[in-house]
Amino acid sequence: MRYELTDLRIFMAIANAKSLTNGAAEMHLTAPTASYRLKNLEAARGASLFNRTPKGMTLTAAGETVYRYCQVVLANIDQLHGEMGRYTAGVIGQIRVFANSSTLNQLPVPLSRYLAAYPNVNIDLEEHLSDETVRAVQENRADIGLVASVVHLRGLESIVYGHEELVLMTIPGHPLTRLERVTVDVALQYDVVSVGRNSSNFLYLQQIASSLGCHMNVRVHVPNFAAALRCVQQGVGITLVPRSVAETAAREQRAAMVRLDEPWTLRRQMIVARSMSELPDYTKAFIQHLCDYAQEITEEGAGA
Numbered sequence: 412m413r414y415e416l417t418d419l420r421i422f423m424a425i426a427n428a429k430s431l432t433n434g435a436a437e438m439h440l441t442a443p444t445a446s447y448r449l450k451n452l453e454a455a456r457g458a459s460l461f462n463r464t465p466k467g468m469t470l471t472a473a474g475e476t477v478y479r480y481c482q483v484v485l486a487n488i489d490q491l492h493g494e495m496g497r498y499t500a501g502v503i504g505q506i507r508v509f510a511n512s513s514t515l516n517q518l519p520v521p522l523s524r525y526l527a528a529y530p531n532v533n534i535d536l537e538e539h540l541s542d543e544t545v546r547a548v549q550e551n552r553a554d555i556g557l558v559a560s561v562v563h564l565r566g567l568e569s570i571v572y573g574h575e576e577l578v579l580m581t582i583p584g585h586p587l588t589r590l591e592r593v594t595v596d597v598a599l600q601y602d603v604v605s606v607g608r609n610s611s612n613f614l615y616l617q618q619i620a621s622s623l624g625c626h627m628n629v630r631v632h633v634p635n636f637a638a639a640l641r642c643v644q645q646g647v648g649i650t651l652v653p654r655s656v657a658e659t660a661a662r663e664q665r666a667a668m669v670r671l672d673e674p675w676t677l678r679r680q681m682i683v684a685r686s687m688s689e690l691p692d693y694t695k696a697f698i699q700h701l702c703d704y705a706q707e708i709t710e711e712g713a714g715a
Contacts, residue, residue, distance in 0.1 A: 425468055511539065599626070
């Protein structure tokens with residue numbers, strides 16, 4: 412059974428316009444030509460796709476089914492044209508990456524190295540919660556995901572490439588600094604500086620607070636960790652950041668680091684994919700850059 416893309420586009424135009432004449436005009440065709448193509452499509456399918464009335468054209472049950480699948484088929488065709496257009500422009504590939512905020516912290520170095528080494532590959536990077544990242548990879552909305560180990564992988568393949576701990580930052584002398592470790596419910600008795608209203612760290616902390624029945628008073632949402640630390644230095648509130656960010660500020664005594672007594676703060680950083688072996692070579696190379704840089708960080712930390 413063959414489908415002509417032009418016939419499918421004509422069908423969609425008529426369905427959207429609810430008019431043969433207007434749908435034909437949208438496709439730059441005469442009404443008789445569009446009618447002929449539509450009748451051929453209906454004859455090939457053996458079913459009427461439209462109810463034809465004096466007020467216009469409405470989809471039959473069969474037409475609604477065809478419409479639903481046409482949306483997907485034509486969207487994929489348009490996406491294919493876009494991808495092939497990049498090849499003609501000299502781009503050989505694109506990697507769709509979803510990542511949580513903790514993994515984004517150490518991403519600039521390996522990302523920039525990779526893009527410099529592979530000038531014909533583009534990377535589409537989006538920040539999401541780890542759960543949403545896993546779903547996106549599962550549903551083929553992302554090629555790979557960078558997630559924390561607290562997430563359910565739903566059968567995806569994974570590589571552990573790093574480790575991270577989330578810690579609190581406060582002003583020196585803050586009441587929390589008198590404690591060796593604190594729990595979330597104790598920490599949230601104090602004002603909070605959030606890194607982004609939609610950042611995965613904030614959304615996850617919000618989920619934890621909700622599950623504990625704790626109120627979280629957020630003084631401000633700032634765009635990045637550096638801005639959050641500046642607010643902390645001025646006594647605006649406490650903030651949750653990766654330890655790799657916190658240690659520099661603590662070493663320079665710009666802020667004090669407080670560790671949380673919560674298992675979810677200790678995280679393995681993982682790369683997830685539907686099938687590692689089926690990824691294009693340029694995506695495997697990106698994964699290798701991530702792993703190599705994580706190893707560099709580990710060795711530097713051991714030698715410090």
